[in-house]
Amino acid sequence: MSSPAMADCLAKFKVLRAAGGQETGGMDNHGNPVSIVNATAMSYALCIQTCGTGPIFRAWSIFSQRFSTWLLPFLALVCQLPFGANNRVSSQVEYSGEIIHIQSWYQLDNIVSMLLHVGSPTLGAYSVILTLLNTYWIRRRFSHISYPNAHNAMRILNALQQAALKVNTEDALLASLVVLPENNLWWSELIVWLDMNYAHTWSFANVASIGWVVVAFSLTVIDVFKDVTNNSTPPLNSNGLAVAFAWLWLLPIVTSWLQTGPRSDRSSLHRAVAHANELAYMATEIGAPVPAGILFNQRAICIARRHNHVGADEHRTAPVYNYARIFCWTAAVEAVYSAFNEANLRAENCTPVNPNLVWLHDRDGKIKDENRRGSLKHVAFYVGGDPGDERRWVPGSVIFRILVSSAFALLLTWGTISGAILLQFFTPTIGLSCRSGSYLLYACVSTLVWVLLILSSFLSSVPWHTHSSRSRTSPLAGRAAVLLRRSGKILASMNSTWIVLTCLFQFTGIYDSCWCTSSHLYLGARAYSVLILTPADIAALWYPVIGATLLASGVVIAFITFINVLREPEIPSPT
Structure with missing residues (x-):
């Protein structure tokens, strides 16, 4: 369990360990049954008995602090995306x-x-x-x-x-x-x-928003490394770092549009x-x-x-x-x-x-x-x-540009969001939990929306030959294009809501329930909740933290580097 809101559960668990009367439900951090006196985790059934079935909501001060630190900078950066409609009504x-x-x-x-x-x-x-x-x-x-x-x-x-x-x-x-x-x-x-x-183009507001994100992300990384070193409980700020990874794709996209x-x-x-x-x-x-x-x-x-x-x-x-x-x-x-x-x-x-x-x-x-x-x-x-x-x-050049763009788009999406997935997956209790599963769903729907809209553009643009002298889009292809486009936009709207709700669920404590913290989605009947980390667990946490940080940051750097290589290329001399 990775929240201070679970302190009461941890206190009750320590009472059970001290009393030693509980015969079942004690486990180690790998899911093996042990005596409650030596237990550092408890089974899903014991968690329900000790902590209840519902989430443990956090205080407003905790929610506001984490919202403003981990999510608000990225929401502000969304406003720097380029739009196209006019501000007038007509x-x-x-x-x-x-x-x-x-x-x-x-x-x-x-x-x-x-x-x-x-x-x-x-x-x-x-x-x-x-x-x-x-x-x-x-x-x-x-x-x-x-x-x-x-x-x-x-x-x-x-x-x-x-x-x-x-x-x-x-x-x-x-x-x-x-x-x-x-x-x-x-x-x-x-x-x-x-x-x-x-x-x-660039403005003071753009620079301020990007700078705010960079500073917030850097401080979150530092805090996580500090927690991994000093804490005996699962690192609290791993949630914040996962949120940062899930939104980190926004930084190179905004920067790229500003440069373009x-x-x-x-x-x-x-x-x-x-x-x-x-x-x-x-x-x-x-x-x-x-x-x-x-x-x-x-x-x-x-x-x-x-x-x-x-x-x-x-x-x-x-x-x-x-x-x-x-x-x-x-x-x-x-x-x-x-x-x-x-x-x-x-x-x-x-x-x-x-x-x-x-x-x-x-x-x-x-x-x-x-x-x-x-x-x-x-x-x-x-x-x-x-x-x-x-x-x-004009198939040759178009196909090449589509393939290269697709490769980098998938790299940025899965490279950054996978950092959030891996970090939450390998934070005890290890497994596909509410947090890692939410990020996985977000990445999958993001890819699906892209596929649907690309197929829609293909169907609406390809000249299907008819009996007339000119080519035009067939009625069937046109209807399919409209259906795919509308489906993709509906899914994108739902996915936008989902990623914001996912972050809010972490900040408010909705994910701090026995079902979520025990990775019940992944482990099923073997689900258990880790409350105390051993020195070996703390040492093992370095791998997902470092790996996820290098993965997400490396992908962002690679994307921005490629953008700058493409931008304002040198025109070859006339032959």
């Missing part, structure tokens, strides 16, 4: 003369985003790694292209990872945006407007893209380019509007939903890359857009604007025509 953005309303129900996204992070650390870590791998991939993808605005295109596409990006290749919309010099302002202005967005600085404010993203699209120009069959708004309501690059529930998470701008945008975002990037790459190849061969003209050379090696002008037909041909469906598969 907002609207004007786009090509049409008012786009951002409904008030989007405000629930902030709450759901928080529940997804807490309910599934696996999903949060997966989205973090995936976002950084996307950045690394797109920088390398565009690194060899020297065509005008290619670098801006890379920055814009990377910044729009939090948006349901749509690329329209029809009617030479994308070709005109890439080729025409009149669209230089479009690319530069969108960069400016995206940089004006409220990116989730995702642009996730919904109305700002819509406003930035809408503003730039008012500046877009379109090539014509005869004559000079004209503003695209004169000829079309559509634009080459825009944020897609939500039409159904199948891909709903793609339209939610909180960074945790980046898992749902991996397929459509990659396909959109490939469409833009294809256009720039084709234009770049022709420019390297000194081929002007208008084949009837001669390439004009520049002393500085730059591409003159005259080489980038032509009719609608010329512009469309220059980038290779219609690259195809923007939702087409």
Whole structure:
């Protein structure tokens, strides 16, 4: 038993030992029956007889002290996670003369985003790694292209990872945006407007929250090592260290999002893209380019509007939903890359857009604007025509990023929470108890939520071929995607509640019952409660304490190190 609230039980047990009249129920710390005079533990039956069946609740002073020391710093750190919905009840953005309303129900996204992070650390870590791998991939993808605005295109596409990006290749919309010099302002202005967005970056509140967690965790580790050395009863602060391990995944995830600085404010993203699209120009069959708004309501690059529930998470701008945008975002990037790459190849061969003209050379090696002008037909041909469906598969790079992100997400989840499981499992009474079982359940549900949501994004994004000329998501796959997504979010909400309740159960003493302290869940009829540790038991406690500390801390350090390796990679020189 690992709580001072069990002092009365310990006192009663010592009376029984001194009296020596109890014939059964005395045990050693390995569950072997011994005389009550020499006993350091008691059977489950004797525990019930001595201490009762219910929990022994702790005093408010004990609860408040442990809550503020072990759990409150992590709950404060949850508030530093990046969200995506606006604080206003509703907002609207004007786009090509049409008012786009951002409904008030989007405000629930902030709450759901928080529940997804807490309910599934696996999903949060997966989205973090995936976002950084996307950045690394797109920088390398565009690194060899020297065509005008290619670098801006890379920055814009990377910044729009939090948006349901749509690329329209029809009617030479994308070709005109890439080729025409009149669209230089479009690319530069969108960069400016995206940089004006409220990116989730470092602040004093961020640093204070992270520092509070680091200090609280360090002091808890020191206290546990001190208790293992000095106490003859199971270390009281092992509960606090287990709580810290169960929440330690939050530290690298928050730190990683702060380093990434995702642009996730919904109305700002819509406003930035809408503003730039008012500046877009379109090539014509005869004559000079004209503003695209004169000829079309559509634009080459825009944020897609939500039409159904199948891909709903793609339209939610909180960074945790980046898992749902991996397929459509990659396909959109490939469409833009294809256009720039084709234009770049022709420019390297000194081929002007208008084949009837001669390439004009520049002393500085730059591409003159005259080489980038032509009719609608010329512009469309220059980038290779219609690259195809923007939702087409790009399997190789996507699968690699998914696998790497999955590996690190599972490593962080199970590496930190396993520290809590192992610590509580090997703290006498050894076995799967209420505490270790609660952490095990939390890790399992976290992984299950991640699996369900990944399957949902797969089903909602894969173009299932139909009899029509284009591919679309089948009705059956769409319904399955919605069911899996909703099931995953419900489980994440329940799991978030569960981990908070688990910590509160430890602080209030609900787990200080004979059934929990005797590992009855694991040992069954052989269950027993340890009350006094022997020197051998104290020496053995060093192994789970040190092992769990090294495991959880090592995984966090490895995760943060990998994040910093990925962040702002060096772009290879053009070949």
